């Protein structure tokens with residue numbers, strides 16, 4: 618991207634016609650009779666960091682899991698970089714995408730979860746090289762070079778030959794972040810990545826995410842209970858309640874000047 622383009626704000630880019638990297642179109646999701654998402658429209662621009670806050674049960678995780686292809690929408694569509702995620706258009710009709718399409722699309726989407734799911738029998742380095750080698754077919758040397766770079770970035774360059782069991786929860790989560798980064802996704806989804814950590818380990822993980830966010834180009838969807846983090850890292854904050862995006866805007870607006878009573882009540886719990 619040209620320097621001039623990089624210096625534009627996210628809002629300017631969206632009005633200058635740059636294609637969003639993620640777009641939800643009227644997404645509904647039900648589990649049985651329970652409608653968890655009731656019509657979500659959302660755009661994430663290239664490089665944009667979007668934080669999702671809201672009460673427990675409001676649908677935040679489900680919103681992220683749809684993009685991670687772990688839940689299928691009941692209706693509506695999601696596009697990633699201009700291409701339908703869950704569907705394909707055949708003869709003008711939308712049909713559900715097959716596994717091959719989903720597999721290809723997943724390469725664009727990085728995922729970090731509350732539970733890190735590292736492979737316990739593999740070294741730290743191998744945990745990070747596994748996906749680029751198996752999924753992207755990257756040669757071993759290239760995968761290892763890249764993995765070292767990413768492990769350095771998350772502050773674990775000295776732990777390459779160790780095993781997950783030798784790491785703290787915060788370190789394991791940083792390996793999980795390196796493992797997602799090494800795939801160079803177009804968008805990263807962070808789903809409550811500090812919720813399972815002891816409080817003293819939360820900070821180091823949030824700092825690593827903030828550093829990656831500052832680097833710029835990758836879009837992020839960050840589902841979080843950490844309000845200070847959301848305020849620091851996000852370009853845009855979404856407040857979900859009852860399966861809808863009730864309010865969205867820059868952190869200054871959401872945190873300093875919340876419009877709806879529901880958001881005001883939600884934020885008052887953190888004061």
Ligand code: ADP
Pocket residue numbers: 648651653671672673674675676677678679680
């Ligand atoms: P949040 O992340 O805001 O806490 P979730 O998206 O996890 O909200 O959950 C929203 C609602 O959907 C909750 O009532 C939850 O119990 C329900 N839910 C989530 N996943 C499932 C599932 N696989 N089956 C049934 N209900 C689910």
